[in-house]
Amino acid sequence: MSSTEKRVLTGNEAIATGFYEAGGMVAASYPGSPTVEILEKLKEYDEVYSEFSTNEKVAVEVAIGASFYGVRSMATMKHVGVNIAADPLMTFTLTPTNGGFLLVTGDDPGLASSQNEQDNRVLGKFAHMGILDPSDSQEAKDFTKIGLELSEKFEMPMMLRITSRLCHGRGIVTLNERTEIEPREFNRNKEKFCMIPPGSREAQFFVKDRLEKLEKYAYDMEINKLEIKEGTDTLIITSGLVYYNLKEVDPNASIWKLGMVYPISEKKAKEITSKFKKVIVIEEMTPFIENELKLMGIECEGKKYFEFTGELDIQDIENGLYEAGILSNKKEYVKRFVETVSRPPLFCTGCPHRPTFDILKKSKAKIVVGDIGCYSLAALFPFEQSNSIISMGASIGMSKGMRKAMSMTKKEEPLVAVIGDGTFFHSGLPSFINLLHQKEDNENITIIVLDNRTTAMTGGQHNGSSGLYNGRDDMKVGIKTLLDSMGFDRVKEINQYEYKTTKKLIDEEIAYEGLSIIVVNGPCALRYKLENPYFYVDPEICISCRSCIKTNCPPLKMIKYEGIEKLKSSIDKDMCVGCSVCAQVCPVNAIKSSATLNKDGENIGD
Structure with a gap:
């Protein structure tokens, strides 16, 4: 590759390119906007081992292990992911690095896709890390390489802090050849790498000393x-x-x-x-x-x-x-765009989560504890079926605490918690095990595990059960099997596209006086490209009840048919993926599968 070759890259692609060019060998991540594409790009390089780990803590640990063994490593995640990774990270920063270690944090000013707006520069300082802050794609690539070099020079982990707009924005980047870095020999000095007293006490002085050295080095740094x-x-x-x-x-x-x-x-x-x-x-x-x-x-x-x-x-x-008095006048800005009708975010066409939340809206559940994932959209209109959303996996622990508080104050009402399959493997397992601790038989908790077998909201990356749906993924952990083995005695599994059966089961479990878990499965329509014969509306039968419209599926809308006075529902056949939920909720069987039509569009029967 010529050193004069230039390409237009996003900030994320530039970081991946910089890691490759710097001789990086091991990279781990958990998918979360805005940094997902870093690892997706790294998959293009055979010389780099890259993985989406179970969660950010595991990703950091994988990168730490590679660094200890003497190769250049990197862990990437969105800003809140650093909270999950903080446990190993805060102790790792007491040890010397061996191979260069870079932590990439994607901060999100303005909360474009996050539950908070934390500034990880504060966490970087708290962890005694040097912090680099690039301004464009070229610097994103260059600073990745500089970060790894500084990590080895000062034996310290480095943070590369990048923000959402720079992650996704594009710029011209000059490419270079990969530099192969000879792995350093693994250091077996227990006092430096076994962080228990008295080694960790001595490490405090080591951390102070190397930060002072880096500060002196910063005096002449060209990147300032x-x-x-x-x-x-x-x-x-x-x-x-x-x-x-x-x-x-x-x-x-x-x-x-x-x-x-x-x-x-x-x-x-x-x-x-x-x-x-x-x-x-x-x-x-x-x-x-x-x-x-x-x-x-x-x-x-x-x-x-x-x-x-x-x-x-x-x-x-x-x-x-x-x-501040620096400018003597300021410009008056004129809007250069046309105001449009507000369009709230929606579940994708054919999303398997839609029937479950439609059922919950019609159920007797007054409290639904939500979680992080595609299904967070259920907090919004028209479902409005999440009463709280805090962090990955929090719904399970919160539901236990809430149930205990309800019992102690003599409040008896159904409590439902939802969690996705990706979040289940990310951070839900410890909370599920904790549910078994001091469990009372009469405490009504219904937990719904939404299993679409992908990490859907960030682009369809795998999770622990994805391999059950396709042969490309090597992780094939069955959620129901796992919960059964933990000791839960009431775990049921159902296809959530089967609307009436699913509704009956959910209603039964909400009424059950005790702890029950329902694993509702169905493939992510986008990830697995769900495409069955489309459905259509017979306007002569439709009674305009809007039962189908209330499922909030994008292909559905009310229109005026020729010769019919009232608005009737219709389905955009180019958007419909044939999930059949609308047909199942229709009380008069006005919605039918196109599989019953001949080539001329005539109904030939069911």
Whole structure:
């Protein structure tokens, strides 16, 4: 590959390319937006072993093991995934790395696809890691390589923090040949790698020493760039994608763009800022850089003028700089788009979760504890069947705590919890085992495991049971079999596309005074390309009751048929995948399968 070859890559693709070029050998992840495509890209390289692990904790442990053995490794995840990985990570950061180790965190300013907006620069500092913050795809690739090099040079894990817009945004990237890195010999020094006292006590001083060395090294780092503008006494300090939005504004100010946001060289920071009367920090989310500078005794302002939440676009920066007195006027922006009808997110056509939540809406369940996955959409209109959503796997532990509270306060009503199959394997298993601890026979809890045998919301990656649906996946753990072996005595399994049978079972289990688990299965229509003969509506039979419409399937709508006064339901045959749920809920059998039509569209019978 020529060093002059250029390609347009997303930030995610650039990180994968950088890891490959740097001689990376082992990469692990758990799929979560915005970082999913990093591992998808790495699958293209035979020289790299890559896997979607069971959860982020396992992914970090796989990468740690590879690093200990002396090869360059990487773990990638969305920002909340670092919470899951924190247990091994916080102790791993006390040990020296052997092969370079890089943790990629996809932060999500503005919560485009997340349940919170945490700033993992704070976690990176808490874990005593160096933190790199790229601004474009080229830097995403370059900083991946730099991070691995710094990890080996200072024997410390490094964090590459990237945000959603940069993960998915595209830029021109120069490609290079892969550099093969000879694995380092595994270090069998127990005091350095067995983190129990007294070794871990000594490690505290090692961590302090290497951070101080990295800070001194940061003084001359080329990725921290100072751009001087003559005739100004204002300095703006920034990092990441915000830098390019700031450049679009082009204020009368010098700019110090940080490539490594932690640690910041105190000596360099004081040298640079002392030459300016006013120092402004522009960064998304928490005042991380601002606080670091203030801890050094450097006077600066930032969040006084810029929002603490969401992305900072050009208009936000202009408004903030105007308030700070850096800009003498601000532009009036005119909307350049047409307002459209609001379109809430929907379950995909033929999604197997739809009938289950339609059934729950009609059931006697007043409390449904939700979880993270495609089925989180059930909290929204029209189903509105999740009363709480916190984190991966939390629905099971929360339902136990809620049930105990209900029992202690003499409140008796059905309690339902839902969890997806991917989440079941990710973090649900410990909570399921905990359900058996001090279980009371008369405590009414119904748990529904939604098994579509894929990690659907992030693009259809495998999970522990995917291999039961296709031969390409090597993980074939049956959820019901596993729950039976744990000791649960009431576990039932059903095809959730069989609407009436599923409704009868769910109603029975909700009424049951005790703990019951229902595994409702059905293939993800998108992942497994569900495509049966489409269904159609006979408007002469349809009574306009809207029972089918209430299932919220995208191909369904009410239309005006020629010669018929009332609106009747209809199905877009190009969207329909033939799941048959609409036909099953129709009370008058007005919805029929196209399998009964001949080539001329005439009904030839059932």
